[in-house]
Amino acid sequence: MLIDTHCHLDFPDFEAERDAIVARAHAAGVAQMVTISTRVKKFPQILAIAEKYPSVFCSVGTHPHNADEELDVTVDDLVRLSGHPRVVAIGEAGLDYFYDNAPREAQAQGLRNHIAAARITGLPLVIHSRSADEDMAAILSEETGKGAFPFLLHCFSSGAELARIGVELGGYVSFSGILTFPKSEDLRQIARTVPTERMLVETDAPYLAPKPFRGKRNEPAYVAHTAAVLAETLGMSEAEIAAITTENALRIFSKMPRL
Numbered sequence: 463m464l465i466d467t468h469c470h471l472d473f474p475d476f477e478a479e480r481d482a483i484v485a486r487a488h489a490a491g492v493a494q495m496v497t498i499s500t501r502v503k504k505f506p507q508i509l510a511i512a513e514k515y516p517s518v519f520c521s522v523g524t525h526p527h528n529a530d531e532e533l534d535v536t537v538d539d540l541v542r543l544s545g546h547p548r549v550v551a552i553g554e555a556g557l558d559y560f561y562d563n564a565p566r567e568a569q570a571q572g573l574r575n576h577i578a579a580a581r582i583t584g585l586p587l588v589i590h591s592r593s594a595d596e597d598m599a600a601i602l603s604e605e606t607g608k609g610a611f612p613f614l615l616h617c618f619s620s621g622a623e624l625a626r627i628g629v630e631l632g633g634y635v636s637f638s639g640i641l642t643f644p645k646s647e648d649l650r651q652i653a654r655t656v657p658t659e660r661m662l663v664e665t666d667a668p669y670l671a672p673k674p675f676r677g678k679r680n681e682p683a684y685v686a687h688t689a690a691v692l693a694e695t696l697g698m699s700e701a702e703i704a705a706i707t708t709e710n711a712l713r714i715f716s717k718m719p720r721l
């Protein structure tokens with residue numbers, strides 16, 4: 463059994479065949495999924511999906527791309543909305559300096575608000591970090607100093623130093639289809655340095671389909687391909703990696719029941 467810790471089932475890409483997507487995930491051994499919020503404004507739609515499918519849970523939060531549009535979402539709002547039984551995480555929030563879709567100050571403020579909500583609720587913060595290693599490391603170190611909070615670095619594609627600091631601060635590292643790409647040898651090397659009890663797998667569907675589906679629409683069923691490459695990278699069996707990453711997911715997403 464596997465858990466896809468990060469997908470976007472509310473995206474229009476899936477609208478016409480969401481039932482089939484969830485069924486295919488189950489058939490591929492993906493027993494549970496977390497569909498991740500990118501706009502609090504759209505939270506009702508995400509929650510509806512998590513309420514419809516017993517195997518799908520959700521988060522609440524604002525993606526760094528939309529940070530400037532949702533700075534009026536307060537820490538209290540996040541805490542209140544996350545009280546729903548289907549909500550198992552805060553985020554995704556973070557820093558994306560690759561696209562810089564929102565001003566960096568807005569991204570940082572959004573991230574800090576989400577950190578505060580994670581600290582209060584004890585729910586894990588799903589962190590999106592791209593081309594922002596130094597600022598992310600600085601904010602995580604500073605905020606952890608004010609009080610620990612559970613977090614994971616999702617779709618990890620940053621440098622070895624951020625992985626090291628994230629783990630040192632108590633965080634988890636989640637690997638996506640990027641791990642399977644031929645050119646991702648650096649990332650596979652980083653995976654070898656992450657303690658096994660801190661690693662997760664995800665799809666980030668509909669984006670970043672793993673080999674052999676690269677360039678096509680991704681879906682939760684394909685997380686098995688990323689898990690297989692992680693197993694190969696670490697010299698472990700696929701069954702071992704499935705068991706390890708599932709236990710890790712249930713530990714960090716502590717509110718999510720084992721199905």
Ligand SMILES: [Zn+2]
Nearest residue numbers: 554590616617
């Ligand atoms: Zn992301």
Ligand SMILES: [Zn+2]
Nearest residue numbers: 468498554666
């Ligand atoms: Zn995402």
